Amino acid sequence: MKIKFDKQQYQFDAIQSITDLFKGQSSNVSNFTVSMGDIVGSEVTALGVGNKLELSALDVMENLQEVQVRNHLKKDHHIQDWNFTIEMETGTGKTYVYTRSIFELNKLYGFTKFIIVVPSVAIREGVYKSLQMTETHFKEEYPGQNCHFFKYDSSNLEQVRDFATSTNIEVMIINIDAFRKSFDDPEKDNKANLIHRERDTMNGMRPIQFIQETNPIVIIDEPQSVDNTATAKKAIASLNPMCKLRFSATHKETYNLIYKLDAVDAYDQKLVKKIEVLSVTSGDDHNDAYIKLVSVSNSGGYKAKVEIDEQKKDGTVKRVVKEINPSTKSNLFTISGERDLYKGYVLEGINAELGNESIEFANGRFLKIGGVIGGLDDQQLKRLQIREAVRAHLDKELSLVHKGIKVLSLFFIDRVENYRIYPEGSSWEKGIYATMFEEEYTNLMKLQKYHTLLEENQYIANPKASEVHDGYFSKDGKGKYKNSSMSKTGELRSNKEDESTFELIMKEKEKLLSFETPLRFIFSHSALKEGWDNPNVFQICTLVESKDPLTKRQKIGRGLRLPVNKDGIRQYDQNLNILTVIANESYHDFAESLQKEMEEETGVKFGFIEEQTFATLTIEDKETGKEIEIGYERSAEVFAYLVKENYVSKNGEVKEKLKKELSEEEFRVPEEFTDIQYGITEVLKKSIKKLPVFKKDDRVDIQLNKQVFLTDEFNELWDRIKYKTTYSVSLDSEKLIEKCVEKVKKLEEISARKIRTEKADIRTERKGITGEGKGFRVTELKEVKRKLPDILRYLQDHTTLKRKTLIEILIQSGRLDDFKKNPQAFMEAVVKIIHKEKQSMIIDGIKYEKIGEQEYFSQSLFEEQELIGYLKKNTIEVSGEKSVYNYIQYDSDVEKAFAEDLDKDKDVKLFVKLPSSFVIGTPLGNYNPDWAILLDKDGVEKLFFVIETKGTTDLDGLRNRESAKIKCGEKHFEALQTDVAYKVSDSYEAFKEKVNY
DSSP states (O other): OOOOOOOOHHHHHHHHHHHGGGTTSOOTTSOOOSSTTOBTTEEEETTEEEEOOOSOHHHHHHHHHHHHHHTTOOOOSSOOTTEEEEEEOTTSOHHHHHHHHHHHHHHHHOOOEEEEEESSHHHHHHHHHHHHHHHHHHHHHSTTOOEEEEEOOTTOTHHHHHHHHOSSEEEEEEETHHHHSSOSOGGGOTTOOGGGSOBGGGTTBOHHHHHHHTOOEEEEESHHHHSOSHHHHHHHHTTOOSEEEEEESSOSSOOSEEEEEOHHHHHHTTOSOEEEEEEOOOOOOOSSOOEEEEEEEOTTSOEEEEEEEEEOTTSOEEEEEEEEOSSSSOBHHHHTTSOGGGTTOBEEEEEOOTTOOEEEETTSOEEETTOEESSOOHHHHHHHHHHHHHHHHHHHHHHHGGGTOOOEEEEEESOGGGTEEOOTTSOOEEOHHHHHHHHHHHHHHTSGGGHHHHHTTOSTTOOOGGGSEEEEOEEOTTSOEEOOOBOTTSOBOOOHHHHHHHHHHHHTHHHHTSTTSOOOEEEESSTTSSSOOOTTEEEEEEEOOSOOSSOHHHHHHTTOSOOBOTTOOBOOOTTTOEEEEEESSOHHHHHHHHHHHHHHHHOOOTTBOOTTTTTTOEEEOTTTOOEEEOHHHHHHHHHHHHHHTTSBOTTOBBOHHHHHHHHTTOOOOOGGGGGGHHHHHHHHHHHHOOOOEEEGGGEEEEOBOHHHHTSHHHHHHHHHHOBOEEEEEOOOHHHHHHHHHHHHHTOOOOOOOEEEEEEEEEEEETTEEEEEEEEEEEEEOOOOOOOOOOHHHHHHHHHOOOHHHHHHHHHHHTOHHHHHHOHHHHHHHHHHHHHHHHHHHHHHHEEEEEOOTTOBOOTHHHHHOOEEEEBTTTEEEOOTTTBSBSEEEOSSHHHHHHHHHHHHOTTEEEEEEOOTTOOBOOTTSOBOOOEEEEEEETTTEEEEEEEEEOSOSOGGGSOHHHHHHHHHHHHHHHHHTSSEEEEEESOHHHHHHHTTO
């Protein structure tokens, strides 16, 4: 199997945010020459070929701010040591983004030297595997751009020389430990990294010097684990990077943020799986003395933590964790709020010996870690978790096997010996979890429900229970599996044993996804905390006792990627893209702690806004037509209004009043802010939105309502909207020329290219030539004779317009002197204007035509669609008299309210939420309208509508892509000529008023 790679718009947005940092750099397709033999974007040095940045820091700062405004991010005013941050949620393809960015930076500007720095050998292997998997894909996307990638290997340092001297794209993947140690004076340290030592085979030079001469673009993968110390930062600086691109989902330090796709954005855009939680906990009936031993300690005196039922002052009983000790807090009767059930439970002894932790009471009762009195003991709970995980897995297989999607489940366990035991003098034996798994798996597979899995032969020769599961852990020198080690701070250490385990998994990703491999259930202690991204993990089960070295985000991160089928094609159906977490805590506790982790790891505070929150909202400047940000001062005015109206507190906490108005679509702003009403509303909605975590108990299967589906009314409605269309675009070239000329004339003055001069002291020593910078100056380049690029070729390549049209635009604009002054900046500005005007005219001039009577969407779309919803979260129940489904799944509060009103209105005879596969083609991608409805007017006239629900009906207030797709929707339904009216509405009430019903 080979995994296919899609082109996703959000990934292109991230890539463009990177490439636009260097706008104004000589283009790789231009014919600029400074001196004979120079390569665009590169320069020949004493040790090889290096990247050459022509732009000044001021130029890059201007580009940076433009990118930040476009992406609605806070503007920076300093280039922070040439660091640029890209934040992308786990599972959204950051490795693909930075790999494609390498090709784009070479294509646009000719840069050739790149270094990917990773935190561990494990992730290095994962990145290398990703580059192997995408190699063919990028050869097809970028023909002729030769790219050589390799893993840094201290035993083969000649690779470094080849890296420096090659004129192709060179990508080195290196883990931070390979060059972090002893780079100041390696001769004094026998353990110094070899990369810093002089080598005879390199003419007495150090390998690091060859790297420094290339002025590489350094890509830091997971910087929170790479340059998280002063030494690591110094090591990164020793590479002499042209710039540093920092990629992670959880940055601890954010420098010059240029692109942000956080967890909430990823879920909203359906780029990752939904999360549902299946809780397996013992019942809280409080009728017996309940005691669970959580932990013991002898630090600062013997003590233990126990979970008990405590009676509060108001008489209610809550399950809480209490600390007890032999001296001051030993009697559970007192500690429990004097509940009679706990009489006689007086602490008498504590054993803190590792592996034998336990406590003993005066009444003779005894508890080990995880042990329970008065409820399900820990092993019973673990067995139930394993059973439910296997059941969830098999249920998922029933729905996905026929679609060619292999299902994987992942178990995180507390200690290796619970899965695999190594008795002295004999071979390994199954641990308690392995035994439980095989028993539960065997019992479930006997059920009639799952026999079809065997009948369809998706299990090769019906494998035994022992063949479908395995464990991936670190190994010690004797070949035994062991728990991963932890540092004093509680962080997992990466070691050689971990690395061999990681390599096995990462190098066999496609094999693991094949139905030919019976392995489906994977047990791991901590080896899969990062770097493993198999997309088909659908279940994650957490079998932990007390201390858990992995966060919830790390665990669920292993299962967020969208799955692929047996042909390697990515699947986007949100009704199958569900990650089920089988947790040993309540749904509420799981969701609460996950949100808390997100706040701690990302710095995002849910439910808070700041004075500058709205500063990056943009409006169109009426004179220039450019998008400009409203700025800090106007943002502060919006914030002050919200405080004054008691919508938010002075410290920015959103109050219930605002939450209520936002959810009911009643929030309005005063007249002075109406031009940014939609933007303000969207920002506020996002600020109060939390990561959606669904409760499996609330899950419902959405069924087709055949009583409505088979009616004449439905057939009548469907016959009016089902036909497909094709579109054509005709551009009025004269009008396009006129509009472009007008905008080019209004371009701000193009400044001349700038030259950066730098003073440095040069030292020649036996170990090499070094330099120390003393200062720099930026000056404009005076008019000199030089070969100008072929502007018509450049504009043609980037706009696809005819040469004649382009000549007219350039001549009529009267701005060709600007081209001579700074060719690259002028060409880029003209391309941007042409793109904007062309897109506007394409939408205005688009024409739809019905293809024919035989080209239409079949009603089987409804029967083929498998829908899953969650009550109270994204689904409501509707009556069975007029809806095609028994439940309606909604994407927003506007849709929810609309569905409720449709269901209540007696004039509505039929309504349907259109399937996701019902799409209209547009130049901006497919468009899926929301609703189709049939109204009965006074019993004598039937009215048919297709409705798009939005938070506003002002198309100018919507994002350009949204409003453009809506305009295309209007023209599509006009072309059908079937008396179906297409409407945009923000509420059902407003819709009925508009149609004069």
